Amino acid sequence: MTVISIPAGSLFGVDNLPYGVFSTADTGRRVGVRVGGSVVDLSKALSDPAAALFAHPTLNAFMAQGRDRWVEVRAQVTELVSGEIADEAVFAIDDVTMHMPIAVADYVDFYASENHATNLGKLFRPDSAALFPNWKHLPVGYHGRSSTVVVSGTDIVRPCGQRKAPTDGAPTFGPSVRLDIEAEIGFIVGVGSPMGSSITPDQFAEHCFGAVVLNDWSARDIQAWEYVPLGPNLGKSFATSISPWVVPLQALEAARIDTPVQDPTPLPYLRGEEKWGLEIDLAVEWNGDYVSRPPYRQMYWSPAQMLAHITVNGAAASTGDLIGSGTVSGPEKDQRGAFIELTWNGTEPVTVAGEQRTFLEDGDEISISATAPGPSGGRIGFGEVRARVLPAAGETRQAKSNRPGVQRRRHGRA
Known part of the structure; x- marks a missing residue:
């Protein structure tokens, strides 16, 4: 298990938790959240049904669920990154490739x-x-x-x-x-x-x-x-x-x-x-x-x-x-x-x-x-x-x- 260390003054602490789409040399595109110098794979770190939303190559499926769901998942992610996370769900920011986070409609x-x-x-x-x-x-x-x-x-x-x-x-x-x-x-x-x-x-x-x-x-x-x-x-x-x-x-x-x-x-x-x-x-x-x-x-x-x-x-x-x-x-x-x-x-x-x-x-x-x-x-x-x-x-x-x-x-x- 991994506990993510967040340096003092980090722009990517628990008050932020931005979403992005990433891949690694071994895996395809999916949604993660940035915490300090790490990226957490939400498709692996969260339990279903939330996890299934993040096994997508864009954020669109999650975004379409609406504000109540956004608030609920943010609370889950805040709790998640404050404790221990499965090792296979955490990647160093330098080890991932970032992609378009959304499919742009207009x-x-x-x-x-x-x-x-x-x-x-x-x-x-x-x-x-x-x-x-x-x-x-x-x-x-x-x-x-x-x-x-x-x-x-x-x-x-x-x-x-x-x-x-x-x-x-x-x-x-x-x-x-x-x-x-x-x-x-x-x-x-x-x-x-x-x-x-x-x-x-x-x-x-x-x-x-x-x-x-x-x-x-x-x-x-x-x-x-x-x-x-x-x-x-x-x-x-x-x-x-x-x-x-x-x-x-x-x-x-x-x-x-x-x-x-x-x-x-x-x-x-x-x-x-x-x-x-x-x-x-x-x-x-x-x-x-x-x-x-x-x-x-x-x-x-x-x-x-x-x-x-x-x-x-x-x-x-x-x-x-x-x-x-x-x-x-x-x-x-x-x-x-x-x-x-x-x-x-x-x-x-x-x-x-x-x-x-x-x-x-x-x-x-x-x-x-x-x-x-x-x-x-x-x-x-x-x-x-x-x-x-x-x-x-x-x-x-x-x-x-x-x-x-x-x-x-x-x-x-x-």
Whole structure:
């Protein structure tokens, strides 16, 4: 039997207990929970019927059972990890491979940071109001592509598409030269709602299972040319990365706060009594250097309002739906969650590993992590979402060196 040792100050103590899907060299995919530096195989550690829920390659079967079941199982797992566990159910975190924790049913990404939206408005509409007239009346979002949501550790191939700079006479086709990130939090729907119904903000906890760190990769040059009049498409749909550990909504109780003051007062369907602002701190690492620490507490629209807005027209919600918060940005430069903001559209380079940088180059590695207050005065962790940028599919070395905007690094590698 094994007793798991949890180091003092661990981000993965009993106040957290995030769920994930893992495998080992000898076994297939199943659901586990992280405790300290260990992963507990719930399909082996729990008794039936709970154990059967976790012998699946995704969390969807468990999530679909609803909040009462989530609460019940969390209590069982808390008791389990505080005592002795069968040896065959415990693995060191370094001995497992993590996989997508959910089968993504649908994906909607929002634009809920006033700081981010204001910065982009100033960049692209300097002679107009930074925010569009609708921005403070509803959570603005776009419909993403669920088939390209991938787990942390999956390399991202540089996307190709049409580009047209303001000085170009006609559009050209090729790899994006303004590849960017967006540091976000993603919320996962556990229990859906039928078509023709809606979910209120105060019903959020009945439907949302938990949260992950999310990177909404963005090809800014492709996006800029295509987005008028219907919004993002190819500039976003090529990849979205999420962290492998799903922090249960219950673990975020101590992180709940009010949203910033919403003025004007939202329409009734966006109002609720429950607080669903969240005290979450993100950190963005670029080739080993921390370049930004975005504060989620600054987000204008809450995830409860996002889910209410998605369903108010009668659209169905499903188990496995993923809701992206949109870029998390604070008021300070070092709190901006996208490089288009951080470098002010490429005009103010930042120093990364001793180099002056603007947008992403091939070979760059990005990691986004997050932590939140825990109920016992400590902190809980989300882990990280990490990925490396690969050259565009089929791009030759010569074509890459001739790509507009490519900078040669000091160590001689393009």
